[in-house]
Amino acid sequence: MKKLVALLIALAMLLACVGALAETVTEIPRNETLYFAGQQWGTVASWNPIGVNQNNSMAIAGNEGGYRTLVWETLYMYNPLDGGLYPLLADGEYAWNEDMTELTVKIKEAAKWNDGTPVTADDVKATWDVGLYLGNSTGNGYKDFVAGIEVIDAKTLKIVSVKNAEGAPANPLKLLDFISGTPIVQGAWIESVKAAFGDDVAAIQTYTGMEDGAFVVPHSGPYTRYYDDDQKVILVRDDNYWGQDASMWGKLPVPKYIGHAMYADNPAGDAALKAGEVDVSQQFISNVQDLWLKDELPISTYYEEAPYGLCLTMPTGWYNLNLPVLQIPAVRKAIAIAVDYDAIIASAMTNQSPSFADVPRSLMNPTPGEQALYDHEAVKDLQWAGLDIEGAKAMLDEAGIVDADGDGWREYNGEKISLNAVCPQGWTDWEASMEIVAAAGEKIGIEITTLFPTADQYYTVFTSPVQTEYAIFMWSPAAASPSQPWGRVYGLMSSSFKGIENNWSGNFGQYENAEVDEILAKIPTMSDENEIKAAYTRLVEIYLTEVPSFSLMYRPSVFCTYNETVWTNFPSDDGRNIPPLDCTDGYGIAALYDLELVGE
Amino acid sequence: MRHMIRNVFHSPKFVWGFGIFVFILIFCIVYPLFNPGNPLEMLQVGGFAAPGTYVNVYDTVAADINKEETLKIKFRLPGADEKRLESVLSADDRNTMLKFLAKVGVDTSEVDVEDLDQLLELWEKYFDPTSQPKGITRADWNKYKRINNAINRISSTDRRSVSEKDQDGQMAAVGDFSSIDYVSVDEVANHITLPLGTDNFGRDMLKELVSATLTSVEMGFIAGTVATIIGLLFGLLAGYVGGVLDDIITFITNLFTVIPGFVLLILISFSIGQEQRGVTTVALVIGLTGWTWTARSVRSQVISLRNRDHVNLSKLSGHSLFRIILSDILPYIMSYVVMAFILQVSSGILSEAQLSLLGLGPKSTETPTLGLMMNWSMLYKAHTSGYWWAYFPIILTIAGVSFSLNLMNTGLDQVFNPALRD
CATH class of the missing domain: 3.90.76.10 (Dipeptide-binding Protein; Domain 1)
Known part of the structure; x- marks a missing residue:
């Protein structure tokens, strides 16, 4: 009898759990919710917009x-x-x-x-x-x-x-x-927060913005917190949102809820996208075209053809100028022109990047706005598309970097040149890029081996101004904002980052050029278009001659893949001028006002 | 000795295992003779080309137009036209066309998918690639546009011509061919057969696999040898000498047994750093962590031999410790050691695969190993993307090698172990 009672109690508890679970899951209807993937990793820490480390990418990002x-x-x-x-x-x-x-x-x-x-x-x-x-x-x-x-x-x-x-x-x-x-x-x-916490800065920074389980921070946006736990975050539309005034959008955003489940990793997020549980995915999906060409899924991207997304940045290989052999511009340029960029783009990006033949290398991202900022004809002879093995060999021979002892590897000061190409472990597409850079080294007689340390190890070393452990290493310069491309160029070449400890901002290779610094200081206050263009053209010229670093590919700053099982009319290259920023960022949020349900 | 070997080769299990192992080895040694070159060379721009023969399109056309005498041979193959149409506009595509027509309000009950002319006529009438009708998702619309492009490519003529830009930038026809012209593959200057396709870097999978198998077997042998030597040495000393030495060695052995070997392996591989992780180093590390069970079982075997009469006789004759171990004890446990060695080789190969899969294997730029190949194919999601050729042959090879070694071990066991002998 006791056993039976225990069993019944256990059963009842189980049912209660299942019931509770089912309740929260079924609470929000699928056809009123826009689901995301690839944004939120781990539990939300706080809903406090003036705090720090909120880990709340749907609300504060x-x-x-x-x-x-x-x-x-x-x-x-x-x-x-x-x-x-x-x-x-x-x-x-x-x-x-x-x-x-x-x-x-x-x-x-x-x-x-x-x-x-x-x-x-x-x-x-x-x-x-x-x-x-x-x-x-x-x-x-x-x-x-x-x-x-x-x-x-x-x-x-x-x-x-x-x-x-x-x-x-x-x-x-x-x-x-x-x-x-x-x-x-x-x-x-x-004011009320300051009054509550007084001078305790740390307490304000870590305040969660929640009181008794309710979200209490006033906000002006169209959505507010609805629910969050370690499984998901849900925002709900504020139907009194001011933006429905004619002076702004004139209407409310279409989805009533914004949802994001916490996926364990990218493959889990991809699986959910394929299953139609996710509407907008901010994850890099290799061979994304297979999703519609082979798997016949109702999935699309901003552009119908490669590169599929809007490439705003270019992951870059940085030369460590602390190493004497890399202080020779000829060595830097020789390696850079020997690399097979088409292979990097095909392998690391599965062709989701324009090639360097389509968009010749400079300091600019491939958007028309930035491309118009320098004189393409003036630097034409300096740009390279890669795989120029003979040119690289000739360049090294000319600089006196030759193989004197006949072992197949070139020497510098009597010692075999041996470099490494480094990126964090597990960053697959970057690892592939470094492998391809290493393969180029072999072809021109410079030994390059790959090295993939753990991410935290990598961060410590590459942000140090005096490191000599990494010879060629990867990081992305700034993508797009009103201050670009100036900010990107500044990050790539400004000597103001030289010697800075814990430098996350730029010029990781410790490059220095007085002329560059001078031009960079002037550009922000220039207003004459021709003057700005001349300045950027000169910077591109210096960058491509001195090669302190070299772009490996173009890449979107955010990825954006849509599944049209529930929602449709996502932004595309359709003349609406809405950028593919996941329907949430910057002017990309305009997409939320145009969404439609499939079949209506 | 000869008798023993003959006995061993009478065991069908051993013969099978040995046969498979030797076949794999010989294939791996012979194949590079026919297909020489660097196994890590990236042939393809991009990766994951499916297995098959790839014929250069440029050269195929050139094979026709560049030569004086025509190489074209005419065939009238049955069903050629149907196949050609199917390759441009498949039956699925035609059904999709029907779906579109239904969506824009055409009565499709009368339309026959097989009747291409009728279908195309309707399509031309209702499909306008410049205006996307309401209620059609972008994914569907993209698909319709792709089909529309395919339709535009269907040629109604039997002949097509090849044009080249001349110096003035004018297109001039340099040759033409009809739908029944064929050229022998041998006449095409460049073609490549990839029996197992390419990997994520566009390397020839089979060539890489062959090279990787040899490296992995080599690593297995190094690891197995190291583990067996250490285990044997410790086992013999502990078992024969006994006393305090036995206690110390047993203590060390137990210590290594309770720490899970694989965890130890991961920690050591991680701490020596990737720069130092060459093929030999990793093999040594695997060997250094895998010796414990050999030591334990050798010890127990030696203890049972220690008090045999012939050993005591040798002792009384004043033979040295090493002579006794080498001539009076080792021969009796040799068969066992050989079997242990084979298992160590097998587990060495598996350990390499496991380690590399975790990204802790040998440096990846220098030589391919089975584990590294698995690692890259996994990182590139070959298993979820349906690129079976990028991982399945590797699994099969690993399984084949370790299966053959285990089979040899079982065969030997049946020959040497009196309890199992039939």
Whole structure:
């Protein structure tokens, strides 16, 4: 009898569990939910927009290409397709003063917080001030560029730039990054948090934004928190969202819910996409075309043909100039021109990148906006498409780097040149790229072996300014934002990163060129288009001659693959000018307002 | 000795195992003679070409137009036209066309999929590639557009011509061919047969597999030899000498037995770092962690031999320790040691595969091994993408090698072990 009771109790508990589970799963209808994959890894840490380490990519994520404005909104939305800034909270165009030290922005009359109070200039100022006070990503990211924010009236504000010794603005381009990359938070709420925690900065940084299981932070975006645990995150539409005003979108975004299940790894996310459980996947899928050509699944990408996505960055092989042999430009260029880039693009990217014959190498990403920034004819003779073994050999011979002892390997100062090509272990496409670089070395008589340390080991070494362990190593420069390509070029060549400990920002190979630094300092305040073009052309010329690093492929900053089992009318190369930024980032969020259910 | 070998070769299990192993080895040695070259050369731009023969398109056309006398031979093969049509517009595609027509409101009950003319006529009438009708997903629309492109490629003429751009940039016809012209594959300057296709880097799978098998067998032998020598030495000393030495050796052996060998292997491989991980180093590491069970069983065998009369006789005759071990004990356990060695080789090969699969195997640029090949094919999701040729032959080879070694071991066991002898 006892056994029976125990069994019954156990059964009842099991049923209760299953019931509870079924309840949460069935709560949100599939045809009102847009599911994502490849964004959120692990449990959400906090819903606090002014905190740090939130690990909350559906709500708080400053991706390259645009800020994610589902919950908190930015003043402007960036569109990498045309380089434009589209007003969100802001009203109309921003205005510069004469010497580009002040940027005036108006805020829309209709813009409101979800508690009904209007978004004001004071909120922007409070967001900036608290960012600086707490040292969060807003504060740290812009403290070298933004001196402060002046409130002119309730709906008008002025962003004042940091000035250098000559009184010129530090970098006006960064102010444009600021207005498109900073989520605006309600000033009154910031005050209440400060009042609650006092001077305890760490407590504010780690505050979760949740009180008794309820999400309490005011926000202006179209979605709010609905549910999150270690399995999933769900956002729900705020039907009182201010953006349905005619001055903004004029309607609500179509999906009622935004969902993201936590997948263990990429293959799990891919499986869910194939099964139609995921609508938008931000994962690199090798041979993505097989999904529709072979598997006949209702899956599509932004472009119908390769490269399928919008390539905004170029993963780069950096030369370590701490090594004497790599201080010789001829060696750097010889290796770079011998590499089989078509093989890298075919193997690592499964052709989801334009080739260097299609988009000749420079400092620019393949978007038309950036490509127009340098004179293609002027640097034509310097650009290479790769696999030029004879040219590389001749270059090395000419530089006196020859194989004197006849063992098949060239020597420098009497010693066989032996380099390594390094990237973190498990980063498959990068590993393949390094293998192909190593294969090129063999063909021109320079021994290159691959080395794949664990990621944390790799981070420690490659960010160190004095390391001599890695000879050729991989990292991506900046992708796209209003301050590009300037920021990318700065990261690739500026000597300001030379000698910096824990350098994550650029010039990992310790390159130095005074002329480059001088041009880079001038570009941000240039306004004449021809002058800017001449400056960039000169930089491309230097980059391709001195080869401090070399692009290996072009690559999207975010991947974006759609499954049209439930939703359709995703952005594509269809003239709507909506970038493939996962329907959530920057101007990419415009896609949410155009979605349609399949079969309706 | 000869008698023993004859006995061994009378065991069908051993003969089978030996046969398979030797066949694999001979194939691996002979194949590179017919297909020489660097097994790691990336032949294909890209990867995962399916097994088959690839004929150069450029040369196929050139084989016709570049030569004085015509090489074309005319065949009228039955069903050629149908096959040609099927390769451009498959039956599935035609059904998809029907689906589209139904979607835009055509009554398809009267339409016959086999009647291509009728289908094409309707398609031409209703399909406009420039305007996507409402209610059709982009994925479907892309598919319709692909079919439309295919339809445009269906040629109604029997002849096609080849044109070249001349110096003025004008296209000029340089040759033509009809739908019944054939050229022998031998006349085409470049063609390649890839019995097992290519891997993710576009390397010839079979060539790489052959080279990898030899390397892996070599690693297995090194690992097996090292493990057997260490195990044998410890086992003999512990078993024969006994006393404190036995205690110490047993202690060390037990210590290594309780730490899972594979975990130890992972830790050591990881700590020596990838730069140092050559083929020999990894093989040595595998050998150094795999000796324990050989040591234990040799020890117990030696203990049972230690007090035999002939051993005592040797002792009384004043023979040295090593002479006794070598001439009075070792021959009695030799058959057992050979069997243990074979198993060690087999487990060495498996360990390499396991280690490499975890990315802790030998450096990957220098020589291919079975484990490294598995590692790359797994990293490139060959198993979920249906590229069976990139992983299945490797599994089969690993299985074949270790199966043959185990079969040899079982065969030997039947010959040497009185309890199993029939």
